[in-house]
Amino acid sequence: MEVSSKGLLTQVTQFWNLLDDLAESDPERYEKFIQQQLEEGKQLCAAPEPQFCLQTRILKPKGKTLFINLCQWKRIPAPQSATQPVPLSVGRPEEISETSDVYTVIDVAYHPDTLQAAEKDQVEKDRLVRMAMKCIEERLQWTLSHSYQITTFQIKGSIQRMKQNLMGIQNDAADLREKTRKELTLEQIKNRSVSNPDDFPQFILPKDHVSGRAPLIEEIGSTEIQVEVKIPTYELKIVKDQDEKPLKMELIIELPGIDSVSLCDLSVSEEDLMFEVSEKYRLHLDLPEPANAEKTTATFFKEKATLVITMPLV
Template sequence: MEISSKGLLTQVTQFWNLLDDLAENDPERYEKFIQQQLKEGKQFCSAPEPQFCLETKILKPREKTVFINFCQWKRIPAPQSAIHPVPISVGRPEDISETSDVYTVINVAYHPDILQAADKDQIKKDQLIRMAMKCIEERFQFTLSFSYNIIEHKIKGSFLGMKQNLMGIHTDATDFTEKRELTLEQINSSVNSPDCLPQLKLPKTQISGKTRCLIEEICSTEFQVEKKTPNYELKIVKDLNEKPVKMELMVELPGIESVSLCELSVSEDDLLIEASDKYRLHLNLPEPVDTERTTAKFFKERAILIITMPLI
């Protein structure tokens, strides 16, 4: 670990020296490079999105119901062509207990273009499903039932659990080093490319802020500061016929001065709010909500976040 840390420190020092030289000698290429890295960093940090879920059975080593969540994720590369292999990411199995039921959930992810194409072609969709089931069998030494059933909801379990499972929050030191080495190779390649042209000038404060966010994303959660649960009020709004139509959540966030410090994730059945390093709120919603029509407003003067979630 000590040798690895020294090597990483050397690479980081070389990286900053490279950027300093580029900024001084060729500002236009420096700006282009930073813009490119911000774009790629945003894609790398994007979360997977659930698309559909199927139910089948694990036959061996022990018979059990299993749900497979199929997600689209920009971090997964698209295949180079129609004849190249299709990249897939498979998360670790997680056993979940609900009253008397015990089942397993496994999350898999493809590039968005792959799943969108499969939505229009049932044969392609079945092929992707079979491919994912084969990967699961080989990786975890399972034998799965050949038959499956696509369920009504897009995801089984919570959105937060799926996100943590696929994004690998518990990243060890080896993975961190490998990712940093790969990034440096990409940086050297990008800087030496003759196609680098100016697009947008960015202040150095903005650049350093993005770098800090990336490092926080891949660090282990055991080093994160414990966050408080904010005061909140969740109510169901009904129409004139007493039919529930939406849910409204009001969250008090004293000390938060900008909406840019808030991160909101909403699925059909749960919600997660993280505000800077101060607050964290995770709720299981009593009714399924329409995530596409969900809206949020932040009132800076009162430091209050109001989220409106129409019911499905």
């Protein structure tokens, strides 16, 4: 049952009177409560900050370069223990075009302590990356390449875009303030007893602040089987004509233990190549010359367990 405006105003007045009484009777406790609320409010309103960016590829439903911005955000809870799930938040995928290059960007946020601890431990850093990629695959029904590389830049796209994506920032600040006021009033005050001094409201960011997206926190199990994936032996050479003019690139990859081309996954762009055999081999190369991806061919020689990739030049 909804509380009438008059009744709601009465409860708000009682609440503030309660705080006034507490300030007079127990100033130390009053100051502690106010400081706690200010600290929690500061934490909840803090914006996410970029930590590092990684590059991989979307294999299905459509091959495309994917950048994942891993960010630290105080609004994300820290794991309660090493055996507990690790909370994270995933933003919406955004397709960005730059001249002839089209790629997708997704922002993922962890608690600052989680990411900072991973910076000192490469295994833990890889685990967090894998968890983020797994979460993206499950949420969007995508298949991602198992290989990735940490980029030299800290974030792909602007910081403002990343903040708006993760925080769901409203364009109208006045509208946001109004929504915050209503949420605090209706949800935090109307059903609380004001007869107990210990029963103070906890000021939280309103649900509307997340722009109607999926729940802010997702939990992915912290245990994960670690599989050793090797870089296969390979040789990359440029084939030239009789006038020493480059014609094509030829990549020969040795794949011991592989007896079928169906186990191989190959993606070629003008600038790079990604090859992998799930949980066994991964190879990512920046190509020395621009490749014609549409005319690229690959031949698998079963007896020698060798893959030959021929890439005509643009």
